[in-house]
Amino acid sequence: MALAASSVSNLLHFAVSSDAKAPRIGSVQPLNWPHVLSSGVNYLRRGCRVKPINSQSQRNDLFVPLAVNTLASEVVEKAETVDYDGLAKDFEDASPLEIMDQALEKFGNDIAIAFSGAEDVALIEYARLTGRPFRVFSLDTGRLNSETYQFFDAVEKHYGIHIEYMFPDAVEVQGLVRNKGLFSFYEDGHQECCRVRKVRPLRRALKGLRAWITGQRKDQSPGTRSEIPVVQVDPVFEGLDGGIGSLIKWNPLANVDGKDIWNFLRTMNVPVNSLHSQGYVSIGCEPCTRPVLPWQHEREGRWWWEDSKAKECGLHKGNLKQGDIPQLNGNGNGTPLVNDIFISQNLxxxxxxxxxxxxxxxxxxxxxxxxxxxxxxxxxxxxxxxxxxxxxxxxxxxxxxxxxxxxxxxxxxxxxxxxxxxxxxxxxxxxxxxxxxxxxxxxxxxxxxxxxxxxxx
Structure with missing residues (x-):
């Protein structure tokens, strides 16, 4: 099916492996795609090979063409129903490479890896090992460490890819900072800032996809991630078709221990964030992340001033269950019910x-x-x-x-x-x-x- 240049003038550049190119997140929306409403998902699988003529560009190009003259594609449609709960059980003992290969094979250009600038580079390495084209996006909150930005650049050069960066809305950030200052999260919690700088940009990114790949692991946060499956219908965000159940979430590293991830990264000799060597394990925004001591859990370096057991910024809000919410005291004022401390006759x-x-x-x-x-x-x-x-x-x-x-x-x-x-x-x-x-x-x-x-x- 040949398309005129005017029909694709707003296709944007995106991150893929060096041997293939795919549409930017949110750039193409096929018509009449059925909504999906449960873990048994009915969707059209579109195997799509898209190759713009004369589109091969070097990594150091000064600009990306805004349109291509000719675009050829071959589209094969096949309706199928997938039981993702059953698929998660089938892949419970599968390797991350097997899970990654299945995810990329099943969704093709409609799936992308969410890269945070920490050990998520393992996802990119597994994607490379499958030999399939893949896409990578990341959220640039404007508050990341300089070491993280340097890491982004090193990853792009190492894999020969372009990471697609999603940015917060400038007007929203301006309103937040003008009204509440640069560090309001220290006083009233991180949720509002994360909502503006991370959650809403992610929501925009995912509206252009049918599936995404995350680096969540069960051992990262026992309070919120201990039961994550390797694949699931996303309980929070919407995909390209819109509505509940329109987005699939893959977690290839769900059952992998953190130490095994690091053994893999060392073995494959891939770039890593230099902050890891300074005691940082879980890495987020600079004001909200700090190193942890050897005996501390990795998530204790995130939002350390807060009392919450649920150490999530909102990107994986679906992990939070009623049981994760601390019990309230008898006054119902939101204070967790715990035993008092500093008990001494000298105090x-x-x-x-x-x-x-x-x-x-x-x-x-x-x-x-x-x-x-x-x-x-x-x-x-x-x-x-x-x-x-x-x-x-x-x-x-x-x-x-x-x-x-x-x-x-x-x-x-x-x-x-x-x-x-x-x-x-x-x-x-x-x-x-x-x-x-x-x-x-x-x-x-x-x-x-x-x-x-x-x-x-």
Missing amino acids: VNLNRTGIENLSRLVNRKEPWLVVLYAPWCQFCQAMEGSYVELGEKLAGSGVKVGKFRADGEQKEFAKAELQLGSFPTILFFPKHSSKAIKYPSEKRDVDSLLAFVNALR
């Missing part, structure tokens, strides 16, 4: 009235050290031993040591009046001053805390 438990009175005093009889905490916060839990020991050391020294639970109903007050930014926040109330001094370091061992107190007492 004064301050209530709202107590901390208000303490903060208003100009002439105190004794200086105070107070931790603003949430008992569910892993960083508060981690410093519990050192803070209790500090209370023992300062007992009878003339310095009072206290604690104030600042989550739930008290959080807004603590943010407005007590300099709370993230948990834990440690304040020193001097003897002859009404202004509290905030402990500036993340070192929360006994010696560091004691040095802070002795410098101010």
Whole structure:
């Protein structure tokens, strides 16, 4: 079927392996495609070979042609119904290479790899090994580390591909930053920023596809990813046809351990993000990602200031189930029901009235050290031993040591009046001053805390 140049003038360039080219995400929408409504999906499989005349371009081209003069294609249609729940069970013990090959064979130009700039490069390597054409897209939030951008460039050169970058809407980003500042996520959670910079651009990308490939693994986040299948009907996003069930999600690495992924990457000698050598395991945006310690889980380096068990930005929101939502306390104020911490006879438990009175005093009889905490916060839990020991050391020294639970109903007050930014926040109330001094370091061992107190007492 020959198409006139005007019919394809808005075809854009996209990422494929060096031996084939495919349409850009969202560029072509065949008419009359049936909607799919369940895990048993009825779709038309279109095997499509598309080769623009004189379209071979070098990696260092300064521009991409906006149109081609002639486009030839051969289209074969075959209706079939696929039980993806059954297919997931069939592929439960399959290798990532087998799963990748099946995904690319089944969807051809209508599937793309979502590349995050971390160990997702394994997906690209598996795709290359199948020998089939493949497409790659990535979300550029505008807040990535420079090392991640350098990694993108290295991957493109290594595989001879063009990664298709999806960007957030400039007007939406401008509105968010003007209204709430550059770092509002530290105060009210990461979901809004992720929605603008990641989720909505992803939604636009997926509307041009019938399937996508992710690097999710069950061991990445036991709280949200422990049950992901190797293939599923996407429960959240819509594909090219629109409607629930119109998009298929492939997770070829679902059953692979992280250590095995890294053994594979070393064996194949592929590019990796240099941040990995600096202690970063799970890599996202620069302000929201930090290295993890050897004993910490990889997802603890993401949005570390939050209390959520569900460490997801929204790209894989379908992983979240009712059981993943923390139980609420008896007041129903959204605070998880957990046991209290910092329990010691040497620590004064301050209530709202107590901390208000303490903060208003100009002439105190004794200086105070107070931790603003949430008992569910892993960083508060981690410093519990050192803070209790500090209370023992300062007992009878003339310095009072206290604690104030600042989550739930008290959080807004603590943010407005007590300099709370993230948990834990440690304040020193001097003897002859009404202004509290905030402990500036993340070192929360006994010696560091004691040095802070002795410098101010």
